[in-house]
Amino acid sequence: MNAVLLQSPLSPFQRAATTNAEPRDQKLLSLLRDRKTEEAWHAYAHSTHLPNPTCLSRLVCQLSYQNTLSSLTRAQSIVTRLRNERQLHRLDANCLGLLAVAATKAGHTLYAASVLRSMIRSGYLPHVKAWTAVVARLSSAPDDGPVEALKLFRSVTRRLRKLPDKDMAAASRPDTTAINAVLNACANLGDAKAFLQVFDEMPQFDVSPDALSYNTMMKLCCKIGRKDLLLFVLERVLQLGIPFCVTSLQSLVSAYVEFGDLETAEKLVQAMREQRRDICRVLRECSNLEYLSGNESDYDNSNNDEDEDCVFEKLLPNLVDQSGHEAEPPLLPKGYAPNTRTYTTLMKGYMNAGRVSDTVRMLEAMRRQDDKGSHPDHVSYTTVVSALVKVGSMDRAREVLAEMTRIGVPANLITYNILLKGYCKQLQINKAKELLKEMVDDAGIQPDVVSYNILIDGCILVDDSAGALSFFNEMRARGIAPTKISYTTLMKAFAYSGQPKLAHKVFNEMDNDPRVKVDLIAWNMLVEGYCRLGLVEEAKKVVQKMKENGVHPDSSTYGSLANGIALARKPGEALLLWNEVKERCEMRKEGEKSDSSVPPLKPDGGLLDTLADICVRAAFFRKALEIVACMEENGIAPNKTKFTRIYVEMHSRMFTSKHASRARQDRRIERKRAAEAFKFWLGLPNSYYDGSEWRLEPMEGYGTTSDSV
Template sequence: MLCCTRYTLQLLHPHPSIHGGATTCSCSCPSPSPSSSGNQHQRFHPPAAMSSATSRSTLPLADAPDHDEDGASDDALLALLRAHDTDAAYRLFSSEPSLLPSSPTTASRLLAQLSFSSKGPDAFSRAARLLQSLRARGALGLLDANSLSLAAAAAARSRDARLAHSLLIYMLRQGLLPDRRAYTAAVARLTPPTKALRLFDAVLRHLRRAPPELVSPSCLPDAAAFNSALSACADAGDCRRFCQLFDAMREWSAAPDALTYNVVIKMCARAGRRDLVARVLERMLSSGIAPCATTFHSLVAAFVGFGDIPTAERIVQAMREERRDICLLLRAVALERDGVTDVERDASLLDDIFAGAKPEEQGTDEAPLLPKPYPPNARVYTTLMKGYMNAGRVDDVVAVLRAMRREAVTAPASRPDHVTYTTVISALVAAGATARARAVLDEMAAARVPANRVTYNVLLKGYCQQLQMGEARELLEEMVTVAGIQPGVVTYNTLMDGCVLADDSAGALAFFNEMRSRGIAPSTVSYTTLMKAFAVSGQPKVAHKVFEEMERDPRVTVDRAAWNMLVEAYCRLGQVETAKQVVERMKERGVQPDVATYGSLAKGIAAARKPGEALVLWNEVKERCLEEADEELLGALADVCVRAAFFKKALEIVACMEEKGIAPNKTRYRKMYIEMHSRMFTSKHASQARQDRRRERKRAAEAFKFWLGLPNSYYGSEWRVEPLLEDDDPS
């Protein structure tokens, strides 16, 4: 079991120990077994001037359960735990959750054994229920560091990184140091990466503050812990923090290993340091570290990410030829970047990792050889295939698959796996070749490589994008009955989206109901997609009913996309006033409109022929999101203003478009002006005020004609309407 270590950062309010003994550990760890006598509980004792009770940090006596009242049940539970009958102990706890457990030893041991026996993503639910029960009773203080560390590690393994993070932060606040396996697992799985880095920094900070003699070796970070944190830095693109942690490894006696340098490759690639990526392998060998298969996968992935497919091909070909002089190849790649100075300041910090290890000029210092050949495996080939796919080289993707199948006869590591086949199917789907993608799926089955849900989802998406909904339904049936794979929420979201493209709102609703009948909880995307189906088919009231059901579903969050979809549903039919009411409700809920919201309103205003609303909307856009305004929003507003002869505002909007690099459709506006406004200002009988307004509008119209390139008073030419030639028709 993991070690429990408590230390005190500040004076705590004194209160009696639960057991009343002056020497009893306040976190009350279970008695160590003979095999774990080396991990006995250690406690930081305050100076003699402080009361012995001052250093305890247990719950107040009023919050602690009465052991005498629940003693019989607690003893029965502890007896089952000592007999390692964890299932029976949990059943006893479940039968009387309000009474059990009542002592620190029993609570800690029950949580530890439930956490240790957790297998699979749902197995941790029993330990989570115990934690919820203890928290509701205010009895989390009964748990020791050993059980909390095990629970945090189990929560992270069960994909509940948020709970793992909460447990670890609670431990640190209580003066308990978590085992490194616990915080390593949490850091590796926490998102966003900045949150993972804050947790790792907090652990290091508490370790530095704790008295060295009381810090167990099992709490100190090792290479695996640093690798998790370094990977988070790479994901966040934080070069500065990456270099700091890499240097800190020496402070904690955590020597870099092959995985560390694999993460270095990842960081250099993330920072765009193509020259440094080429030097990592040589740096590893000079440090006496043998690379692993993942090292070469990382190298190929890095150059694929740079879009440098030729270098990725050269590395893979050298591996196929079982060459050991790959460092020489990479030196040539590094030399191609010599003298390049367009490196960001933070990215230049990565040079410190290679300080003192830069190779001499080529020819005066031999490149080190690999300790053995490293033939490419399925991951390396699949990564190269993804590079081809990104470059649109579909035939090369298929060619690599054929080569892998041939090489698998003598090199089993190159045998295509489900990821490889899924990549090929994705490439063919992206190219619109759904028939070929279906053939690859059949080939996959013939090769006895089982497809998974992701593989089927990719092909389903291809059918939906091609509006082949009949084939999509057949594939869904095959997925369930033949392959034995149950569809998930992504599967049904994909099918519903296909119904949206096919303007089949009834089909989308049928898939939504089928998903719920299978016990699959709808996601936020599910509700939004169903709303979109009804919005596209002109049924805003039905879309509103879906929205209201979404609000009642506690499993999902009503996000801005859902609000925008509701706004769009009303705007499609020109019901601008109702859409504006939705926007006001949206603001009241703390969700601010964005470009998509205003874009829908602009299209609704155009459909409703309400140019005055367009002017109000344009002023609000200028105040709130002018920087983010896109072509769709600005174009819709400009159309309304041109149609309504608001030429001054139209010029203001098109000028904004040109500043953003968006080319306004002058041909469209020229045709619109000729058809709608060519005979303006012909009446000579009007009041003086109206004539003044007319002169102002005429000046704006002449300026707009000047922008369009039409004859206008700016040129001193005479304006005359000519028939629109067929060659000028933009259609």
């Protein structure tokens, strides 16, 4: 946020309040005008009097403008006090906007979004730079971040459209940067329809797409798996005469790398090295699109959504304009040489493909480049480190780190985090601790929350829950706020070490932390902790509370419950669980009507196998047949060998007792039919073949009498 917002003129109300302010307000205002923010804060904090709107707004502005954690906390405390006293209207839009930006920079994006929503509900419209900063951060945030970004954008634009004169809030109207931030949210969601909707709204705000808008469109193509559209995006940019820059070509290289098409990425980079302007021709040849003949391409788009195709026909009119295909492909305005970023992107492709030698060779080639703009930087070296760590070559990775120090290319936090993760994966926790100390003492780099999350997870791998807790506490002692991953990883440590109550305590702390949102992973880890000890009732209580909070169990939740039921030897619970799983699975059937609030469940092989195992062991053959039928319907191959072994070991003498009462024998008839049907499915001799009874002596140590059935 720039200083213009801070220097906005006072409203008539504020000028009157300043003129009639009490002496203590005048003193506070004088301190604020002299930029003595620290003294002004202490004057406010030690006064029982609530200052006038001008003083409060200026104080929040200046605290927010300092961009420190302590100043942000102070600004938030003022807002909290005013909200509790129902005096939030004393703050102007300018200071609230600055507060939102400061919170965004500090990583408190959810708080920033809540500030902006409060402004809009109160009739304020935030400055475009304020809401753009929040939307941009939300668009790349995990979980519901992109969805919240779209919601915030819609709230602002709805408010703008209600104004009788569009110039009334000119400072809040979206510009190209704002629109691109929203388009990025759509791309991250893979929502082509929302992308088109935002794209179509640009003329309403006198905004035109730029190269970044189309680069984001390339990102959308990657998200939804439409590699065939990348070339059309580039040609559209050239057709429109949009000022071209090398970032578009870099985005193309990145897109082909993401698709794993390294051959096309290599040819594109080579064409850039040759300063060729006919990049579109090169890409046409690579994609083997027969434009002149009008034949279908080699890409099979028969499974693409028709609505999706319509969306891209509107976004890219050149998709349906065959006249453009008959002409020569458009040329770039000039040749664009690849730079460090371009080469490093290709290196990442080699790394992802496991081509370590090619990654290292690319680094050597970059070193020999005459153009310094193509020399390797810390990202290039870090990519090589990552490639070596990925294949377990920790010693070579450390050699690259040493070389970076020797040639003056400083490693950064990401480099060290990659190395930390490598040591933890190899269960070398002591070396990870040594590296952490080296990072702080020698390199002067402080660990972040990612560093500690890696170390906590490393402790789990060596079954050291105490070490995990120690790192978690050390992280908080350094003033580093835990993330959702921090909490769930620590819960995992306690769950896996048989300490579900401690996992529950961590869960409760996470639930009370306003900076994070309890998600399905956290609930599942809590369920897992109880189920690992066979505490099925406690786990069921967690699942019930989970549902009450609007979070629906998934296959992982049910899988944990199934394993817990097997451990607790409570087959009756398995029947209840299967009924719920079956109901959720049937929602996936075409034309099946269900409660829209409960999503359908995708059948999971592990879950169904565990349930079938329990049912076979408990002689619930009818239910076992239902489960294996569900498995086969969904392309999951049941383990017949295992089920045959269980049947032979446990049930080969079923129904052979001659001493049971007539009533009990009658009750067995239905179960016997189910057992014969299950034997038929297994391929064992049964009454469906010849009506004869089948006998098999049980293996020593196994077998159940009819009385125990």
